[in-house]
Amino acid sequence: MSIDNTKIVDLNIKKEKRILDFSDFQKQNIKFDIDKLQEAYNQIVNIKKFDDGGGVTHFGAISLTQIPGDPDSIKGSKARGVYWTKPDKTGIEVSRDIKVNESQYSEFIKDYENTYFKEVYDVLSSKYKLGRIRILLKEPRSTLSWHRDPEPRLHIPIITNPGCLMVIENVAKHMPADGSVWVTNNTKYHNAFNGGEENRIHLVACVLDYKFN
Numbered sequence: 660m661s662i663d664n665t666k667i668v669d670l671n672i673k674k675e676k677r678i679l680d681f682s683d684f685q686k687q688n689i690k691f692d693i694d695k696l697q698e699a700y701n702q703i704v705n706i707k708k709f710d711d712g713g714g715v716t717h718f719g720a721i722s723l724t725q726i727p728g729d730p731d732s733i734k735g736s737k738a739r740g741v742y743w744t745k746p747d748k749t750g751i752e753v754s755r756d757i758k759v760n761e762s763q764y765s766e767f768i769k770d771y772e773n774t775y776f777k778e779v780y781d782v783l784s785s786k787y788k789l790g791r792i793r794i795l796l797k798e799p800r801s802t803l804s805w806h807r808d809p810e811p812r813l814h815i816p817i818i819t820n821p822g823c824l825m826v827i828e829n830v831a832k833h834m835p836a837d838g839s840v841w842v843t844n845n846t847k848y849h850n851a852f853n854g855g856e857e858n859r860i861h862l863v864a865c866v867l868d869y870k871f872n
């Protein structure tokens with residue numbers, strides 16, 4: 660079959676600009692059991708409700724770690740933490756919410772000690788210096804704000820669908836729920852949306868000792 664060249668639109672984009680750079684999404688050399696992750700998730704949602712981060716729509720968080728002896732350290736705005744956003748037409752950056760002292764979140768919550776998440780926590784914390792570790796819910800047909808965070812984030816997708824993408828600057832990527840572990844460069848402007856019709860569930864940890872080039 661011959662190609663009709665008159666129907667090809669030349670966008671006049673240099674070849675190198677057409678190559679997407681996914682270096683802000685770094686797949687890690689670790690893998691967990693996706694069936695056990697989903698089972699552990701089902702166990703904890705049976706005993707714990709999602710915190711809405713102080714009234715954030717279509718968002719929910721269940722923290723797996725807390726500041727030792729301080730259950731308030733995982734409630735309300737502390738379930739979310741400081742971030743920067745450009746909320747309006749001026750494009751001026753503003754900060755939202757409150758700063759969280761990530762390195763203090765060293766106590767794994769007792770209620771979840773008998774789940775697979777404890778094993779996941781032990782493996783991850785032997786490899787990375789972690790801050791808060793949360794199970795994050797993104798509801799169907801919803802998006803986060805366009806924002807940046809203080810540090811990179813580690814993701815383990817637990818339940819997802821093809822319409823769930825994370826966007827970092829102008830590069831979008833779907834992270835499959837297959838037990839893989841990703842570190843994403845959340846210090847750049849980013850977003851995550853769920854364009855499917857089921858909840859998206861990720862384990863998300865703040866990573867305090869990970870450097871992107």
Ligand SMILES: [Fe+2]
Pocket residue numbers: 806807808845849
């Ligand atoms: Fe973020």
